Amino acid sequence: MKFKFLMILAISGSILMSGCEYDNFEAPEVTLSGKVVYQGRAVPVRNNGPQLELWQDGYPLKSPITVYLNQDGSFAAKLFDGQYKLVRRADAPWLQQASDTIRVEVRGNTNLEVPVTPYFTISGESYQKSGDNIIARLVVNKVVQSANLEFVRLYLGKSILTDQVQREVRVDAPLNSVVLGQQLQISSGALPDNLKSLDYIYARLGIKSTSAGEYYYTQVQKIALK
Amino acid sequence: MKKIYICIALLACLVASGCKHDEWFDRESKSTITDEQLWNDPKLLTSLLANYYNRLPTLHGVFNTGGMTELDDAMWSGHRDQNWRNDYQFGDDYGRYWDYGLIRDVNLSLENLETQSVRLDATQKNLFRAELRFIRAFVYFEMVKRMGGVPLVTKQLIYDFSGDPTPLQVPRAKEYEVYDFIYRELEEIKADLTANNSSKTRANQYTALALESRAMLYAGSIAKYNSLMPNPISTPGGEVGIPATMAADYYNKSLTASKAIISGPYALFNENPDKGANFYDMLNKKTGSEVIFAKDFAPGVKVHRFAYDNIIKSMTEDNESSSTISPSLSFVESFSYLDGTKGTLRDKDASGNYIAYTGIGDIFAGRDARLYGTVIYPGTNFKNNPVRIQAGVAVWNNGSYQLTTSAELGKNYTDGQLWTGFDGPKDDAMDVSNTGFYIRKFVSDASAASTRGTSATNWWPWFRLGEVYLNAAEAAFELGRAEGLGYVNSIRARAGFPANSLTALTTDIIRNERRVELAFEDHRYFDLKRWRIAHIVWDGSESDPNAVVRGLYGYRVVRPGHPDNGKYIYERMRPSRFRRARFFRLANYYSSIAQDVLNNNPKIVRNPFN
Numbered sequence: 001m002k003f004k005f006l007m008i009l010a011i012s013g014s015i016l017m018s019g020c021e022y023d024n025f026e027a028p029e030v031t032l033s034g035k036v037v038y039q040g041r042a043v044p045v046r047n048n049g050p051q052l053e054l055w056q057d058g059y060p061l062k063s064p065i066t067v068y069l070n071q072d073g074s075f076a077a078k079l080f081d082g083q084y085k086l087v088r089r090a091d092a093p094w095l096q097q098a099s100d101t102i103r104v105e106v107r108g109n110t111n112l113e114v115p116v117t118p119y120f121t122i123s124g125e126s127y128q129k130s131g132d133n134i135i136a137r138l139v140v141n142k143v144v145q146s147a148n149l150e151f152v153r154l155y156l157g158k159s160i161l162t163d164q165v166q167r168e169v170r171v172d173a174p175l176n177s178v179v180l181g182q183q184l185q186i187s188s189g190a191l192p193d194n195l196k197s198l199d200y201i202y203a204r205l206g207i208k209s210t211s212a213g214e215y216y217y218t219q220v221q222k223i224a225l226k
Numbered sequence: 227m228k229k230i231y232i233c234i235a236l237l238a239c240l241v242a243s244g245c246k247h248d249e250w251f252d253r254e255s256k257s258t259i260t261d262e263q264l265w266n267d268p269k270l271l272t273s274l275l276a277n278y279y280n281r282l283p284t285l286h287g288v289f290n291t292g293g294m295t296e297l298d299d300a301m302w303s304g305h306r307d308q309n310w311r312n313d314y315q316f317g318d319d320y321g322r323y324w325d326y327g328l329i330r331d332v333n334l335s336l337e338n339l340e341t342q343s344v345r346l347d348a349t350q351k352n353l354f355r356a357e358l359r360f361i362r363a364f365v366y367f368e369m370v371k372r373m374g375g376v377p378l379v380t381k382q383l384i385y386d387f388s389g390d391p392t393p394l395q396v397p398r399a400k401e402y403e404v405y406d407f408i409y410r411e412l413e414e415i416k417a418d419l420t421a422n423n424s425s426k427t428r429a430n431q432y433t434a435l436a437l438e439s440r441a442m443l444y445a446g447s448i449a450k451y452n453s454l455m456p457n458p459i460s461t462p463g464g465e466v467g468i469p470a471t472m473a474a475d476y477y478n479k480s481l482t483a484s485k486a487i488i489s490g491p492y493a494l495f496n497e498n499p500d501k502g503a504n505f506y507d508m509l510n511k512k513t514g515s516e517v518i519f520a521k522d523f524a525p526g527v528k529v530h531r532f533a534y535d536n537i538i539k540s541m542t543e544d545n546e547s548s549s550t551i552s553p554s555l556s557f558v559e560s561f562s563y564l565d566g567t568k569g570t571l572r573d574k575d576a577s578g579n580y581i582a583y584t585g586i587g588d589i590f591a592g593r594d595a596r597l598y599g600t601v602i603y604p605g606t607n608f609k610n611n612p613v614r615i616q617a618g619v620a621v622w623n624n625g626s627y628q629l630t631t632s633a634e635l636g637k638n639y640t641d642g643q644l645w646t647g648f649d650g651p652k653d654d655a656m657d658v659s660n661t662g663f664y665i666r667k668f669v670s671d672a673s674a675a676s677t678r679g680t681s682a683t684n685w686w687p688w689f690r691l692g693e694v695y696l697n698a699a700e701a702a703f704e705l706g707r708a709e710g711l712g713y714v715n716s717i718r719a720r721a722g723f724p725a726n727s728l729t730a731l732t733t734d735i736i737r738n739e740r741r742v743e744l745a746f747e748d749h750r751y752f753d754l755k756r757w758r759i760a761h762i763v764w765d766g767s768e769s770d771p772n773a774v775v776r777g778l779y780g781y782r783v784v785r786p787g788h789p790d791n792g793k794y795i796y797e798r799m800r801p802s803r804f805r806r807a808r809f810f811r812l813a814n815y816y817s818s819i820a821q822d823v824l825n826n827n828p829k830i831v832r833n834p835f836n
Contacts (some may be wrong), residue, residue: 048315061825071498091813095724101698148456165809210456213835220534 007215034112050092119209265342275298287748304550313805338468356418400464436689440637446476484698505599529681537676595722617779766809
C-alpha cells in the first residue's frame with residue numbers, strides 16, 4: 001500500500017514538475033538600447049510621441065513590439081537574443097523611407113543608432129534671460145529639399161517634459177522672418193505670473209514641416225530665473 | 227428453448243411495428259427553423275432583418291454615453307472608473323471598424339433569398355433584397371469613413387480546401403471605389419424601397435437617399451480637403467485618398483439626393499411655439515415628420531439607459547449614476563446670439579472685471595434656441611422643474627472676490643441663502659456636472675425614464691431632415707451655388723433666428739451650424755475628419771480652448787451694501803477631472819487595420835502613419 005502511494009506521489013509529482021517547464025517562460029533579459037540620430041546627433045522628439053517598431057520573422061503570426069522614444073531621442077527595449085527588424089514609424093518628424101527596415105542582430109546587450117532624416121533641424125540654439133523675457137536664438141536648417149516650413153516655435157514650461165502638448169507658453173516665430181541657415185531670434189514676451197515666480201523654467205524649440213504631423217525639437221534646457 | 231422463441235417473436239413484433247411508424251419519428255422540430263421555412267416566411271424574414279437593423283454600426287451614436295464624452299463637446303463626469311475618457315489620446319486604432327461578420331451575414335442572406343425563396347412574390351422579394359443591400363451599403367459606408375478603402379466583398383467567400391487560400395484574400399478597394407459602390411447600390415435599390423415609405427424604422431426610398439446624401443458629401447469633401455492639405459494623406463494604390471477632380475461630381479450627387487428628400491414628404495419639426503423646447507421635442511417625441519430613419523425603442527421590449535446615465539443630478543429617480551455627460555464651455559459658446567454675434571459668453575468686461583447678472587441664467591439670454599434644446603444650463607427647467615445649478619458664492623474680501631463652494635451640494639451659506647446648488651457644478655466630483663452644464667438632448671423627460679427598472683424609450687435618429695438641409699447647403703456652397711443659403715436660413719429660423727438671418731455663407735458658418743444642430747448625433751468626429759481639420763482643432767495643446775474641455779461656474783455675489791450683492795458672476799475653469807487635451811494625430815484620419823487582419827490577408831495594405 002505504502003509503495004503504491006509513493007508511486008502515485010512520484011508520478012504525479014513528476015507530471016507537475018515537468019508541467020512547470022512548459023508553463024513558464026524566461027523573461028527577456030537582453031537590452032537593445034540606442035537613439036535616433038541625424039548626422040550623429042540625437043533627434044529629440046515629443047514625449048509619448050513617435051515610436052519605433054520591432055518585428056521578428058519565423059513565427060506563424062506577426063505582431064509588433066512597440067519601442068517608445070524618450071523625448072531626448074533615446075530608447076530601450078528588453079528582448080531575447082535573435083534577429084529583429086526595426087521599423088521607423090511614419091507619424092514622426094522625419095522622412096518616411098520607402099524601404100525603412102533595419103535588420104538588427106541582438107546578441108547580448110546591444111547598442112544601436114537609428115538614422116533618420118528630419119525635414120528640418122535646429123542648430124546653435126541658445127537662450128538668454130533679459131528682464132521678464134526669454135530670448136531664444138537658433139538657426140533653422142532645411143534637410144529635405146522639398147519640405148515646407150509650417151511652424152518654428154519656442155516653448156516654455158514648468159516641467160522637464162515640455163513640448164507642443166505640455167507647455168505653459170508657446171511663441172511662434174513669424175515665418176517670413178525665417179531665413180534658412182541664418183540666426184533667428186524668438187522673444188517670449190513677458191513671462192506669465194505662474195512662471196515668473198519660479199526658480200527655473202524649461203525651454204525648448206520646435207520646428208514642424210507641413211509634411212509631418214510631429215515636430216523636431218531641441219533638447220530641453222533649464223533656465224534659471226533667480 | 228421456448229423462452230428464446232418467445233423473445234424472438236417479441237423482438238420481431240417490436241421491430242416491425244417500429245418500421246411502420248417512421249413518420250412518428252420524423253417530426254418537425256419545434257426549436258429549429260429550417261432554411262426552407264425562413265426564406266419563405268415574410269414574418270420570419272422581417273425578424274431576421276430586425277436583427278440586422280439592430281446591428282447597424284455607430285461610433286458615438288445610439289445613446290453611447292461614453293463615446294459622446296470623448297470629443298471636445300463634453301467630458302465624462304460619471305463614475306471614476308471611466309475617467310480615462312478625460313485622460314486619453316486617440317490611439318491609432320481609434321474608431322476601428324472591420325465587421326466582415328455582418329457583411330457575410332448579409333451576403334449569405336442575399337444568396338439564400340435568391341436560391342431558397344420560392345413562395346415569396348416578386349415585390350416581397352425585391353423589398354427584402356433591397357433592405358439587405360441597404361444594410362450592406364450602410365455597413366460599407368461605416369467602414370470606409372473610418373478605415374478608407376476596404377475589401378469589397380459582395381458574395382460569400384467559401385474555402386474549397388484546395389490548400390490555396392488566395393481566392394479568399396480580397397485586396398482593399400480604392401477609397402473612391404467604395405463610395406461609388408455605395409452610390410450604385412443605393413441608386414439601384416431606392417425604387418424597390420418605396421414599399422416601406424410609411425415606415426421610419428425600416429429603410430425606405432428616402433432613407434437610401436439620405437445615406438446617399440451623407441456618403442456623397444463625405445466623398446466630395448475628402449476629395450477636396452485632402453488635396454488641400456500640404457501633404458495629402460494617401461497610399462500609392464489609392465486605398466486612401468480621393469483625387470480632387472472627383473469632388474464636384476460627388477457634391478453634385480449629394481445635392482441631388484438631398485433635394486429629392488427635401489421635396490419629399492418631410493418637414494422640419496415645428497410643433498412647439500417655444501423654439502428651444504421645440505428643438506428638444508423634435509428628437510424626444512416620435513411625432514412630426516422630421517426624422518427619416520430611426521432606431522426605435524419600446525417599453526418592456528427594447529429600452530436604453532441614456533436618461534439613467536445623464537439625468538440632471540437633482541432629478542434622479544434611481545441611485546448610483548447620473549449626470550455623466552458634461553457639455554463643454556467651448557460647445558456652449560459655439561451657439562451664437564440671435565442677433566448674429568459670436569457666442570462668446572460675456573463673463574468679464576474689457577478690463578477683466580466680472581460682469582454681474584441679476585439672474586443666474588441671464589448670461590445665456592438671447593441665444594440660439596438650440597442651446598436650450600441641447601444643454602441644460604443655469605436658470606432653465608427640466609421636466610417643468612427649475613434646475614439648481616450654482617457653483618458657490620463669491621465673497622467680497624479685501625478688494626477681490628473669494629470664490630467658495632460648499633462641501634455638500636444643496637447647502638446654504640452663512641447668510642441663509644443657497645451656497646452650492648443641488649445640481650452643482652462641483653469640481654472633481656462624481657455623478658454631478660464638472661463643467662456647469664448638463665445634456666438635455668436625448669435625455670427623455672418621460673416619467674421613470676431615468677430608472678433602471680423602466681428605462682427610456684425615446685428613439686435614435688439615424689437620419690433626419692435637419693441634417694439633409696445642412697448636407698444640401700454644404701454641397702451647394704462647395705459647388706458655388708447660391709441655394710445653400712436658403713437651407714441654412716430655414717434651419718436657423720427653426721432655432722429662433724429671424725427669417726433670412728444670414729446673407730452669405732462661409733465654410734466656418736456651415737461647420738458651426740453642423741456642430742450645434744447635429745451635436746451628440748455622431749457627426750462631429752467624422753465631420754472634422756472629412757474636412758481635414760481634426761488635427762488642428764484637437765491639437766493636443768493643454769492651453770488650447772478647443773482641445774481642452776472647460777467649464778463655466780456661476781457664483782452668487784455676497785457683498786452687502788454693494789449694488790452687485792445677490793447678483794451672479796461667472797468664472798471660466800478647467801475641471802480637474804479633465805486630464806489631457808484632445809489630441810488627434812495625422813495617423814487618426816484612418817484607423818489602423820488590426821494585425822490579425824494583416825496576418826490573415828497579405829494583400830491588405832496598411833493605412834498611412836500606422
